[in-house]
Amino acid sequence: MHEPTAVTDWPPSASLEAIRARAAMLAQIRGFFADAGVLEVETPIASRCAGSDPALDSLSTRWHGPGWGDGLPLYLHTSPEFPMKRLLAAGTGSIYQICKVFRDGERGRRHHLEFSLLEWYRPGWSYQDLMTEVAALIRLVLGRPDLPSERLSYRGLFRDRLGLDPWAAEPPQLAARAAAAGIGGVGALDLNRDGWLDLLLTHCLEPGLGRGGLTFLCDYPPSQAALARLRLDAVPVAERFEVYLDGVELANGFQELTDAAAQSARLHADLETRRRQGRERPPLDASFLAALGAGLPECAGVALGLDRLLMAALGVHEIDAVLAFPVERA
Amino acid sequence: MANYSTNEFKSGLKIILDGDPYNIVENEFVKPGKGQAFNRVRVRNLKTGRTVEKTFKSGDTVEGADVHDTDMQYLYNDGEWWHFMDPASYEQMTADATVVGDAAKWIKDQDMCKVTLWNGVPLAVEPPNFVVLLITETDPGLKGDTSGGGGKPATLETGAVVRVPLFVQGGELVKVDTRTGEYVSRAKE
Numbered sequence: 001m002h003e004p005t006a007v008t009d010w011p012p013s014a015s016l017e018a019i020r021a022r023a024a025m026l027a028q029i030r031g032f033f034a035d036a037g038v039l040e041v042e043t044p045i046a047s048r049c050a051g052s053d054p055a056l057d058s059l060s061t062r063w064h065g066p067g068w069g070d071g072l073p074l075y076l077h078t079s080p081e082f083p084m085k086r087l088l089a090a091g092t093g094s095i096y097q098i099c100k101v102f103r104d105g106e107r108g109r110r111h112h113l114e115f116s117l118l119e120w121y122r123p124g125w126s127y128q129d130l131m132t133e134v135a136a137l138i139r140l141v142l143g144r145p146d147l148p149s150e151r152l153s154y155r156g157l158f159r160d161r162l163g164l165d166p167w168a169a170e171p172p173q174l175a176a177r178a179a180a181a182g183i184g185g186v187g188a189l190d191l192n193r194d195g196w197l198d199l200l201l202t203h204c205l206e207p208g209l210g211r212g213g214l215t216f217l218c219d220y221p222p223s224q225a226a227l228a229r230l231r232l233d234a235v236p237v238a239e240r241f242e243v244y245l246d247g248v249e250l251a252n253g254f255q256e257l258t259d260a261a262a263q264s265a266r267l268h269a270d271l272e273t274r275r276r277q278g279r280e281r282p283p284l285d286a287s288f289l290a291a292l293g294a295g296l297p298e299c300a301g302v303a304l305g306l307d308r309l310l311m312a313a314l315g316v317h318e319i320d321a322v323l324a325f326p327v328e329r330a
Numbered sequence: 331m332a333n334y335s336t337n338e339f340k341s342g343l344k345i346i347l348d349g350d351p352y353n354i355v356e357n358e359f360v361k362p363g364k365g366q367a368f369n370r371v372r373v374r375n376l377k378t379g380r381t382v383e384k385t386f387k388s389g390d391t392v393e394g395a396d397v398h399d400t401d402m403q404y405l406y407n408d409g410e411w412w413h414f415m416d417p418a419s420y421e422q423m424t425a426d427a428t429v430v431g432d433a434a435k436w437i438k439d440q441d442m443c444k445v446t447l448w449n450g451v452p453l454a455v456e457p458p459n460f461v462v463l464l465i466t467e468t469d470p471g472l473k474g475d476t477s478g479g480g481g482k483p484a485t486l487e488t489g490a491v492v493r494v495p496l497f498v499q500g501g502e503l504v505k506v507d508t509r510t511g512e513y514v515s516r517a518k519e
Contacts, residue, residue, distance in 0.1 A: 055364050105337060105367070105388070108359025185384035191366065195387070198365035203385065206362075226364050242363065252363045 009329035013320045022310055022322065025141050026098065029118060029306075032137055038094040038120060043083035045100065050075035050282035051082070052270035053226065057104035058282060059113070075282055076102040079303055080119055081227065082288035085256070088121055088299060089291035096120035098306065109318050110248060113327055116306040123297040127239055127255040130300035131216050134243060134251060137304075138214060142313050148213030154220050155235070158197075161205055166197055166221055167235060174200065194223050210244030217242045227263070228254035243304070245312050253302030260292035331394040336369040336386050344376070344397035347384065351376040351395035351448045361388070376446065376453050395448060402445045404437045412455070414445060425452040433457040435490035436508045457508045462517040463487050464503055471496035481513070 012019065033040065050058040056078045062071030080097050087095055101117045122130055135149045158166040164177055174196035179186040181204050191199065209215040218241040222230055225238030239255035257263050267289070271281045310322045320326045334345060339357040346352070352373040361367035367388035374381045376397060386392070402414040402423070411424040412434070425445070427434065429452050436457040437443060444456040468484035484494040484504070492506055494513045503517040 053364060055366065106359070106361060108361075111359055111361065182383075183385050184382055185386060188390075189385070189387055191387065195366040198362050199368065199385065201365075202360045202362055202368065203370070224364070249363055 012324040013326055013329065014322050014324050018310070018314055018316075018322050019324060021314055022306075025306070025310055025313065028141055029098065029137065032140055033096050033120070036094075036133075038096050038122075039092060041084065041087055041092065041095045041097050042099070043080045043087070043097060045077055045102075046074040047077060047083075047285070048072070048074060048283060049082070049285035049288075051078050052267045052274065052282070052284060053078070054270055054273045054277065054279070057280075059102045059104050060282075078103050079117060081301070081303070082285045084119065084121060084301075085296055086287060086291040088123060089294050089296045094120070094122050107327075110308060110311075112307070112319050112323060115319070117303050118306050118309075119301065119303040121256070121299050121301040123299040125300045127218075127241060127253055127300040130253055130302055131218075131241055131243075134253065134302055134304070135214055135216075138243070138245070138250070138309065141309055149216065150213060151216040151218055151241075152209075153218055153237075155237075157205060157217065158200070161208070162200060164200075169193075171196055178203070194221070197221070197224075206244065206249070207247045210246050210248065213245075215244040217244065225257075225266075226252075226254070227257050227266075229257045229259075231255075248308055248312065249305075250308050250312070251302050251304035253300065256296065256299050256301050258292060258296040258298055260289055263292055264289050331396045333391040334394050335391050336388050339369050339371060339386075344395040345373070346393040346395045347373065350378075351397050351453065353397070355381060359388070360385075376448065396450075397446060397448045397453070399444050399446050401442055404439065404441045404443050406439055407434075414443065414452075414455075417442075423452060425455055429453060430455045433508075435488055435511075436461045436463070436506065438463065438488060459508060460505055460514065461508055462503050462505050463490070465494070465498065465500050468494065468498070468500050470499065 058075040058078055060073060060075045063074050064071050079101055080099055084095060084097060096118065098116065098118050100114050102114050104113065106113055139145050139147050155166055158164045162177055171191065171193055175186055178196065178199055183199065183203050209217065219237035220240040222236050222238050225240060228238045228240040231237050231239050241253045242249055243251040267284055274281045307319050307322050311317065311319065314322065316322065334343065339354055341354055341356060343354045344351060345354065352375055354371050355374050356372040358370045360370050369386045369388055370383065372381055372383050400416065403417050405413040405415055407413065411426060412430045413422060413424050415422045431454065433443060433455040441458055441461065443458065445452050446454040463486040465484045466487050469482055471482050481493045481495045483491050484498065485491050492511060492513050494504060498504060498516060505514040505517040506512065507514050
């Protein structure tokens, strides 16, 4: 990384057009939710607890205050999910939040350590209903009321385009399929089943999703449920969806898991994975689990990347083009 | 040489893959929202010149390659070895025809070249962007003859053949762009 901000790095990296477009987008989104009767909320960025998801690493800091001479360790949230679910359990009804979230180790053309998330929850809705609302919001922001949308199943996608059953295929078979697809360096990769599925998804399948319209990829393998409920059909699935446009992932949504015991088990399993990998195990959010115990209404929720939505609206392909000051000049 | 982690990957970084030195041409961070992060890189083999794509799991490490470019003066060749000298240290080194490659067509005594070294051993030689060479042989080229729109071939003192305009004659000096192999202009020195 180069030196901290050079004298020539003072201007924003986003154009004035992009800066104005962001303001317009935020106003549109607020109007959309005001019309729909969804309440805007603000929850803390800093918390004593952090998510346990092995795929996400939180940034942390220390606060010095009364009683905390040595500094209270605080984590910057990777998503506002836990406090928003506490609000739902307290009876807020449908809520949304627009906030910055932080993820360690993520930087690239579509990734920045700090990015803007729109997250909202609909008590009493199914995740299918929520997908309809997500499509409506995206169409509004893009100014494309006729933008088509399709729903594909994760399993169907792998079977149709790669000839694999992601529920049954084992790593050697997935590795062979990756090598056959021309992915370089497969022989040196040490991945578990979900890692191989992610490799095939990102390298072979994602570029073809969301072409000419929105693709909702639905019903993920149970091992990739995160905080989604499982549906125990003949073939169990996680009631999770992701939204793609032009090969770019814009949002991730769930039929939320409301069972406190099941949620607690998942968080502890995550911590065990972190322990095995020799990685930090941040404090679990006991308040979140307590809220589930008190009763989280059945609901569907979704988190949408606003920077990427803005990139789509402007037709740009680098996140820096929509950020006022990426970290290299912040 | 130290190892590099994928979060240090960037264009221009030199690494060892399967025993060969590679240059990272492009590095792309790939990550599904809640899944495994990868680094997808385009790398050029500095021995063969071929470019391939490789995917790494984020967090994996690779061995760094001790590769760097240095300016060296070309001295002479004895038919088998090309001899170069570091003008600062007066150290000499030799490179064979494979390593010298295309540069052999353009370099003459005392030309400064960019030599890529791997563990101190020459890997590739790049000639100066422009060289001035003597035409040793070419047809006179009839005045007014515009039928051969591309000029005429001329053999240079190094043995290289370039197309030159019809008015250029044998015994003249010409300036050539070594990156394209094309005549640029006549030259005085």
